[in-house]
Amino acid sequence: MVTSTKTTERRHKLRLELIDAGETILDKQGLNALTARAVASTVGCSVGAIYNVFEDIDGLIIAVNSRTLAKLDQKISSFVPGGSCGLEPEDCLNELAVAYCRFAIEHTNAWSALFEHGERISRQIPDWHMDEHVHLVGHIVKSLRQLQPAISDEESWQLAGLLFSAVHGVVSLGLQGFFFAVPQRKLEAQVALLVRATLAGLRLN
């Protein structure tokens, strides 16, 4: 079984190299540049070798997106009520939104790929990757439940989706520089204003 273990190890090493290369290409040049050819050329392997590790190029992109989600999680996971940030639930939601905004500004290509890829992929996204998204939205849900303990499970996820989508709209139009969107220098303040106003209007503060 020595050979088999060696094969597994080699494949694992190649997998990490391919994800590293994909991450660098995405970061510098955006999702359209993240092709099998570009990744193979960076790593110095054949295009075919990629398909010994990933089912298709979408599999590699999902692996890179998964890293982006992990980085985002690292930036925002302390903003949960009772967590290390020591903030009240409303302030947690505010900080979550501002941190999301900051992450999008700092890692625009990687952040933008999370949505672009979701839009263009035709095959099923694996459950483990869906779970990573659910985990992130779960941070919003935790604060909403603290603000309104009587809220139902369905309502809290629905409201979390609404808040997320609204903040995402402000951030994404702002970063695209769409002319009547919020200008980038005001994004953080405006996102915070939106979250506070919406929570107040919903009487969740």
Next chain:
Amino acid sequence: MVTSTKTTERRHKLRLELIDAGETILDKQGLNALTARAVASTVGCSVGAIYNVFEDIDGLIIAVNSRTLAKLDQKISSFVPGGSCGLEPEDCLNELAVAYCRFAIEHTNAWSALFEHGERISRQIPDWHMDEHVHLVGHIVKSLRQLQPAISDEESWQLAGLLFSAVHGVVSLGLQGFFFAVPQRKLEAQVALLVRATLAGLRLN
């Protein structure tokens, strides 16, 4: 000068035919399918003939987008305070948002091209086209000014941009079917909830 008039007329006719063709292609197949080759083939002219009428393919796309904005304006322009809808300013804003949502659902490709094209065009967008966008956001501004007469010009446009971007985020993620976004069947109700809550939170109702 008879010949010159004829030339002008012929060019005007071709212009309308090209926009019609572009509109149909965009509507059925989306922005990526709206190429000079596809439009020329539909109209039955040479690709070169397009460039006697439009500076470049972006010029044709802008003309098609301009039609989309006019259609959108037709759907929403009655929702202004004191207008034919007879609604109060807060209800105007609500109806504006719901009408925007409905338009995006009914004309997804055309609506989506307004943003996709803005993102990929590299040359300057002509002022007359920018003015069309400003005109649309102006509908939001009118209601905000009625709700809060003391609001400054800058604040009212800023707030209009924030409201628009938030609603746009909910609509666009919902239509993309991004998994934790608002599901399409709930879009109109959720958009209305967001607008009411935000206005209430900003004490604008």
